[in-house]
Amino acid sequence: MSFILRALSKGIDGVLIGACHLGECNYITHGNYQAVNMVLLFKRIMEHMGLNPDRLRIQLMSGSESNVFVETINSFVKRIKEIGPLGKGEGETISGEELNTKIAEISKLVPYIKVMKNEKLCTHLESKDQYEEFFTKEEVEKLLNEVVSYYIDPAKCQACMTCARRCPVDAIISVKGQIHIIDQDKCIKCGTCIQVCPPRFNAITKLVNEAVPPPPPEDQRAVVRKTKEKEVA
Numbered sequence: 001m002s003f004i005l006r007a008l009s010k011g012i013d014g015v016l017i018g019a020c021h022l023g024e025c026n027y028i029t030h031g032n033y034q035a036v037n038m039v040l041l042f043k044r045i046m047e048h049m050g051l052n053p054d055r056l057r058i059q060l061m062s063g064s065e066s067n068v069f070v071e072t073i074n075s076f077v078k079r080i081k082e083i084g085p086l087g088k089g090e091g092e093t094i095s096g097e098e099l100n101t102k103i104a105e106i107s108k109l110v111p112y113i114k115v116m117k118n119e120k121l122c123t124h125l126e127s128k129d130q131y132e133e134f135f136t137k138e139e140v141e142k143l144l145n146e147v148v149s150y151y152i153d154p155a156k157c158q159a160c161m162t163c164a165r166r167c168p169v170d171a172i173i174s175v176k177g178q179i180h181i182i183d184q185d186k187c188i189k190c191g192t193c194i195q196v197c198p199p200r201f202n203a204i205t206k207l208v209n210e211a212v213p214p215p216p217p218e219d220q221r222a223v224v225r226k227t228k229e230k231e232v233a
């Protein structure tokens, strides 16, 4: 998905992906099944962005099928010419600035989308009949309109550092003895931190479509230990 977005961000009018026939992948991962699913998903995302999904195509072919390759390139180029330049051939024109904003927003959500749709992306679809409604428009709208965020409650965090150690992208600002903070620009919304925060602290909240409260100023991040609080009381 990131590669497609990178092409679109550079003004490329269409993206064609070539892959081996299903069942003929040389690798145990059979990544071409996942590539097909990813294309099906991304076409829905393109609809959400206001782009014509025909700008993206995957063609399964083997190295010996030069005729298929030539036909694919010719028909794809013809279709892209029919649609017109990116953003201008979409019926309702999308300005370059608007498109760049949408591309940036979706690019940030790619890891989240992959986590949320991992199971479906790994499914092996054997028949083209299954393609059309595998990812529905409503499903993708919901996914992109109800984006989650994770927030560490400064009043509850005990700076045990568990979440920071387990975060796969180092998105948690972790200083010994200080309330931990999630860097929302780095967070890929995998949800690991909320799973590992000890239940006795329960310091992390999942927010859906809500603004994340700003972190406390740096000089007010010292943790108030629960036990000490009790002693003072």
Ligand code: SF4
Pocket (backbone or CB within 6 Å): 150, 166, 167, 168, 169, 170, 171, 172, 182, 183, 186, 187, 188, 189, 190, 191, 192, 193, 194
């Ligand atoms: S959800 Fe938590 S663990 Fe996952 S990337 Fe964000 S901060 Fe890190």
Ligand code: SF4
Pocket (backbone or CB within 6 Å): 152, 156, 157, 158, 159, 160, 161, 162, 163, 164, 180, 196, 197, 198, 201, 202, 203, 204
């Ligand atoms: S795991 Fe919970 S209590 Fe521990 S540092 Fe993270 S948010 Fe704070």
